[in-house]
Amino acid sequence: MSKTHIENVKCPKCQAVSEMTIWEFIDTSNDPQMKAQVRNGDAFRFHCKSCGNAPLIFYPTIYHQVNEKYLISYVPGDPSSAETYMKDINKDNESGYDFDNGYTKRVVSDMNQLREKLVILDEGLDDRIIELMKLFIIADIQNSQNELRITEIYFNKDKEGERSFSIRFDNDKWGGTAFSQENYDQVAKTFRKSLLVDDEVIIDTEWAVEMLNKNM
């Protein structure tokens, strides 16, 4: 079941108050339209009745893509409470779903991470392997062009359907590198045993570094 409530939100531009639907819990079997709206940002779009301004206003939500057994909690800012909540989500759970049965559970704290996780889900890939691949890509790039530091890196699929990694450097310029299925398969194979027993919900660079150290 999805869960929503209405909130009165003040327009950041004209200060007039309009109602906004807040999705506390999104269940795609009840609300399949939310699949697209979470991906394109419309789930977070506020519409001002007074001036027509339509900014994005981010709020915490839990997105459940039922057929894929995928559960992701988005908490802007500090994810620690969501981490505990997500790990215990099957206790006193009245949703009718068994979240311990084959579910992928994730917690993210910013919108770019949420978008990336959903691209990875749509591509049928494992975000843990993607995060490990990023470490190797970062190491490669920092070894070859030392003057620029990488500040962000995201898995991406472009309009032509090509998979790649988008990379932001500390001069604010973006670059990219191709996604290699061969490297993906190799990383999957190398870390297979550790990944089987891993049950973390925050899968990011920090997680990948720890995973790498465990396997050194």
Ligand SMILES: [Zn+2]
């Ligand atoms: Zn307004």
